Amino acid sequence: MRIDLTDTTSSRINSGLIEARRAIGTPAVGMVLTLVIATDEGGAYDALKAAHEASREHPSRILVVIRRPGRSPRDRASARLDAEVVVGDEAGTGETVVLRMHGELANHAESVVLPLLLPDAPAVCWWPDKAPENVGEDPLGRLAQRRITDGSAVEDPVGSLQNRARTYAPGDTDLSWTRLTPWRSMLAAALDQKHGKITAASVEGEAYNPSTELLALWLADRLGVQVERKVSDGPGLTAVRLFTSDGDICLDRPDGALAELSVPGQPDRHVALKRRETSELIAEELRRLDPDDIYRATIQFGLKHLVNPGKEGEKAEPETPRSASAKAAAGAPARKPASGKPASGKAAGDK
Template sequence: MKIDLTDTTSSKINNALVQGRRAIGTPAIGMVLTLVIVTDEEHAYDALKAANEASREHPSRKLVVIKRVSRSPRNRAAARLDAEVRVGTSAGTGETVVLRLYGEVIDHAQSVVLPLLLPDAPVVVWWPVTSPLDPERDPLGALAQRRVTDTYAAEEPVSELTARAANYAPGDTDLAWTRITPWRSMLAAALDQQPGIKVTGAEVEGEDCNPSGELLAMWLADRLGVPARRTVSEGPGLTAVRLETKDGVITLERTDGALARLSMKGHPDRAVALKRRDTAELLAEELRRLDPDTVYASTLKYGVERLAAAAPAPAPRAAAAPQAKEPAEAEPAPAPSKKAAPKKAAK
C-alpha cells in the first residue's frame, strides 16, 4: 500500500502510517530499528532496494531523506515537505517513508526525521553515496547510535580514509571495511592452522584506489606488527593477500571475484568461496551489531600514511650501461666559438 502526501508535516505522516497499517490488517509490526537513508534522487532506488532486502533479517522503519537542492541559489524552491508512505509488501519487512525536502526544510532535516523515529529503538543513519566529513556532528548523524558510510563511493577513496580517521567517533563504520570481513576471517583461520608461526611481512593486491585494499593492509600491519605493502592489479576488487613467514608464503588468491585458492606450506591447496557481496548483504551485516567496532577504529587510526612509510621500498633497477658509439658515429668536436674582436678606442 502506498500513500502520497504533498506539502505535508511529520504529524500527518505518522497518521498515514497508522492508517496504512490498519488498512492491511497489521496494526502492530515488530520492527527492531529505524534506518535513515540520506541520498539523492539518482541513487534512492538502489539504496532503498538494498535496505528492503536487508530488512528481511532486520525488520525496520526506513526513512529515505532526499534533499532536493536547486542548482541555482537564486531559484531556491519554497519550503515544502513531500512524502510517500509505503506499508505491506512494497515496503519490505517493516515500513518505508520517502521524504523529499525542498527549500529551507533542507536545513532542518533532523526536525522532520525526529518525530518519525521508532520509540525505544536504535537508530542507524546510512549515506550510500556522499557522506559528511564528520558523520557524528552531522545533524542527522547525531540522532544515531550507528553511522554507516561507504568510502568506495568518494571521489578520492584513499584520501577519504584519512578524513575518516581524523573524525572517527564510536559508532562510525564503513562498507569498505565490511567488504573485507570474509578475507579477514579466512586469513585468521589460516594462521590458526599453524600456531606459533611468525609473519614477517604482508602484501595486499587489488584494484588501484580501492579503500578495502588499504584497510586490509592496515589491519594486517596493525594486528601483526609487520610492514604491509599494497600492489595494484586489474581486479575485480581484491585479488590476493600474501603473508611472508620463515616457512614460506601463505597465499590467498582470488582472480574471478567468486572463488579463491588458499596455499600454504605443508597443506594441500584449498578452494574457498570468497564471492563479492552486494550492498544488501553488506548492510545486513552492519545492522547485526550496533556497538562500536573497536577493531575498525584501531585499523583506521593506523593510517594510510603510516602504511606507506612502513612498507619496504622496491629495489632500485640497475641502470643500463651506456653503449660506446661506433667511430663513424662519433660526434664531431665542437668548433671553437668566435668572439667579436675588441674595437679600437677612438683617438
C-alpha cells in the same frame, strides 16, 4: 499500500503510517530499528532496494531523505515537504517513508526525521554515496547510534579513509571495511594453525580501492610487519600473501568469486569468497550497533601511512606505491623484494 502526501508535515506522515497499517492489517510491533538513508534521486532506488532486502533480516522503518534545495533564490527560500508512505510487500518486512524536502527545509532534515523515529529503538544513518565530512557531527548523524558510509562510492576513496580517521566517533563504520569480513576471517583462521614466523606481507587489488588499503593497514597493525601494496587489474581485492619462514600463506581471488588458499605443508583448497551485494553488507552492519574498535584502530593506524597508489592498471614497483602500509611502523624503510629486514609477528585474529 502506498500513500502520497504533498506539502505535508511529520504529524500527517505518522497518521498516514497508522492508516496504512490498519488498512492492510500489519501491526507496528516487530520492527527493531529505524534506518535513515540520506541520498539523492539518482541513488534512492538502489539504496531502497538494498535496504528492503536487509529488512528481511532486520525489520525496520526506513526513512529516505532526499534534499531538493532548489536553484533559484525563490526556490531556496521556500519550504515544502512531500512524502511517500509505503507499507506491505513493497516495503519489505517493515515500512518505508520517502521524504522529499524542498527549499530551506532541505537544510533542516533532522527536524523532519526526529518525530518519525521508532520510539525506544536504535537508529542507523546510512549515506550510500557522498557523506558529510564529519558524520558524527552531522545533524542526522547525531540522531543515530550507528553511522554507515561507503568509501568506494566517492571520488577520492583513500582521502575519505583519512577523513574518517580524523573525524572518527564511536558508531562510525564504512562498507569498505564490511567487505573485508570474509577475508579477515579466512586469514585469521589460516594463522590459527601452526605456521612459521611472519616476516612480511603483500596485498593486491585495484588502484584506489579502499578495501585493499584497509586490509593492508589491518595486517600491518595486527602483525607488526611491513606490508607491500600492489596494484592489480581487479576486480576489487585480489590477493593477500603472508611471507613466513616456512613458506608463503596465500589467499588468491582472481575472479571475484572463488579463492584459493595455500598454506605451507597443507594441500591447496578452494574457498567461496564472492563479492557481496550491498544488501548483505547492510544486513551485516545492522547485526551489531556497538562501536567497532578494530575498525577504529585500523583507520587511525593508517592516518600517517595512507598515500594514493598509482593509476589503475599500472603495476607497482617493489618499493612503490607506498599506500596503505608500506611502512609497518613510523620511520621504517620500505620493504625490498629480498632484503627487507623482517619484523616480529603477532596474531592476526581479532582479539
